[in-house]
Amino acid sequence: MSGNPIAPPWRVKMVEPIRMISRSRREQLLEEAGYNVFALAAEDVYIDLLTDSGTSAMSDYQWAGLLQGDESYAGSKNYYNLQQTVQQLLGFEYIVPTHQGRGAENILFQHLIEPGQYVVGNMHFDTTKAHIEVRKGKAVDLVADVTHDSQAHHPFKGNFDLEALDAFLADKGPEQVAFVLVTVTCNSAGGQPVSMANIRSVQEIARGHNVPVYMDAARFAENAWFIQQREEGYSDKSIPDIVREMFSYVEGCTMSAKKDALVNIGGFVALRDKDLYREVSRLAVVYEGFPTYGGLAGRDMEAMARGLKEIVDPDYLAYRIGQVAYLGKKLRDAGIPIVEPVGGHAVFVDGQKFLPHIPKEQFPAQALCIELYREAGVRGVEVGGVLAGRDPETGENIYPRLDLLRLTIPRRVYTNEHMDVVAQGLIAIGERRDQVRGVAFVDEPPILRHFTARFRLV
Numbered sequence: 001m002s003g004n005p006i007a008p009p010w011r012v013k014m015v016e017p018i019r020m021i022s023r024s025r026r027e028q029l030l031e032e033a034g035y036n037v038f039a040l041a042a043e044d045v046y047i048d049l050l051t052d053s054g055t056s057a058m059s060d061y062q063w064a065g066l067l068q069g070d071e072s073y074a075g076s077k078n079y080y081n082l083q084q085t086v087q088q089l090l091g092f093e094y095i096v097p098t099h100q101g102r103g104a105e106n107i108l109f110q111h112l113i114e115p116g117q118y119v120v121g122n123m124h125f126d127t128t129k130a131h132i133e134v135r136k137g138k139a140v141d142l143v144a145d146v147t148h149d150s151q152a153h154h155p156f157k158g159n160f161d162l163e164a165l166d167a168f169l170a171d172k173g174p175e176q177v178a179f180v181l182v183t184v185t186c187n188s189a190g191g192q193p194v195s196m197a198n199i200r201s202v203q204e205i206a207r208g209h210n211v212p213v214y215m216d217a218a219r220f221a222e223n224a225w226f227i228q229q230r231e232e233g234y235s236d237k238s239i240p241d242i243v244r245e246m247f248s249y250v251e252g253c254t255m256s257a258k259k260d261a262l263v264n265i266g267g268f269v270a271l272r273d274k275d276l277y278r279e280v281s282r283l284a285v286v287y288e289g290f291p292t293y294g295g296l297a298g299r300d301m302e303a304m305a306r307g308l309k310e311i312v313d314p315d316y317l318a319y320r321i322g323q324v325a326y327l328g329k330k331l332r333d334a335g336i337p338i339v340e341p342v343g344g345h346a347v348f349v350d351g352q353k354f355l356p357h358i359p360k361e362q363f364p365a366q367a368l369c370i371e372l373y374r375e376a377g378v379r380g381v382e383v384g385g386v387l388a389g390r391d392p393e394t395g396e397n398i399y400p401r402l403d404l405l406r407l408t409i410p411r412r413v414y415t416n417e418h419m420d421v422v423a424q425g426l427i428a429i430g431e432r433r434d435q436v437r438g439v440a441f442v443d444e445p446p447i448l449r450h451f452t453a454r455f456r457l458v
């Protein structure tokens with residue numbers, strides 16, 4: 001964690017070549033892409049830190065599992081393996097596989113949310129919020145205040161504000177609140193963990209108001225690792241024990257297996273209650289597939305089951321989160337402003353602080369994102385003013401408190417030398433930061449503008 005080198009607990013058996021194209025070619029491609037890195041071909045990116053989702057390297061054990069895919073339409077053996085793994089690891093009796101996390105959100109939320117109801121979270125992920133709103137529900141974020149201070153060192157910046165939660169549930173009551181959703185780690189807050197004490201209290205408070213609690217489990221193992229490292233009473237508990245305790249406080253979960261199940265595609269809903277399972281699996285038939293495959297091939301389910309077993313290995317987690325911390329330390333030591341403390345899957349660079357000469361109207365984090373590709377062939381992603389979009393009522397740009405560049409680290413993919421290249425790139429930009437130019441929209445799509453917008457340099 002402290003930046004001491006931790007060697008990976010695996011060795012490399014197969015490689016995928018990557019290459020750095022010339023600077024002049026990168027300049028040209030940026031121009032062609034309308035200065036939006038989403039429009040770049042992945043092959044033209046040297047180090048791709050766009051997301052940790054679906055980008056993991058699978059192990060030989062997982063690849064071997066692909067060859068044992070049972071592609072029966074109903075009752076595939078891989079489904080039963082997956083079910084058994086989820087029962088043992090997470091403690092849920094019932095599982096519905098889905099094509100990815102948002103597929104799980106879709107079928108669970110359709111059943112749980114009535115129009116007009118609230119869904120209270122620490123900080124909902126974008127697709128989660130979208131699925132709540134598609135159901136005409138209202139997404140509410142009640143993360144603790146400290147989370148909004150990018151420099152505040154708190155061990156669990158994904159925690160709920162428990163007083164606010166209690167007051168909200170008391171005010172609205174169970175008729176108006178569909179459920180509480182705990183996102184671990186809290187991606188939108190920077191991959192920040194939620195403490196066991198906080199999860200437990202959320203459950204107690206919600207039970208007191210007759211409101212069920214679910215978990216968005218995408219990065220559950222990373223959260224468990226932080227609990228083991230940082231929370232009193234957990235340092236001598238095993239990761240699987242911590243994972244089981246975390247899930248013991250909730251009725252079920254949605255899972256994007258593209259993160260902490262170490263697969264390139266997949267997800268699931270896991271549940272305790274048989275009746276609820278029946279309802280949700282009926283919706284799965286409509287939107288995903290028969291409940292024993294849910295939009296996945298048998299082989300995908302096998303890789304997922306195997307990935308779930310590998311993710312709770314403490315050596316893996318120490319290296320994984322150590323690597324994210326390694327990049328964070330390099331940047332911090334070089335005086336580059338990052339969100340503190342570094343979370344589980346990404347390092348966030350503060351665009352406004354790094355490029356103070358660029359006004360927020362010219363999107364400094366987007367400018368930094370462009371510049372990092374130009375400088376080092378590295379693709380990060382803006383999580384700031386461009387992503388935030390416009391207020392639907394006033395049409396004005398929403399400028400979030402933090403305008404960030406997310407450097408998201410895929411699992412088991414890059415070495416620390418790659419992290420050195422990323423850090424070196426940002427350091428080089430820092431030395432000539434005055435020359436970095438802001439951006440303006442050339443083409444601004446009305447919704448989800450960050451994916452397809454085109455810009456020009458100001």
Ligand code: F0G
Pocket residue numbers: 050051052053100101102103125127128183187216218256257258266267
């Ligand atoms: N929940 C969380 C916390 C997520 O981070 C994501 C995806 C999802 C749900 C949706 O899962 O992509 O499998 O449908 N996050 C990715 C990211 C896309 O880049 O942070 P999905």
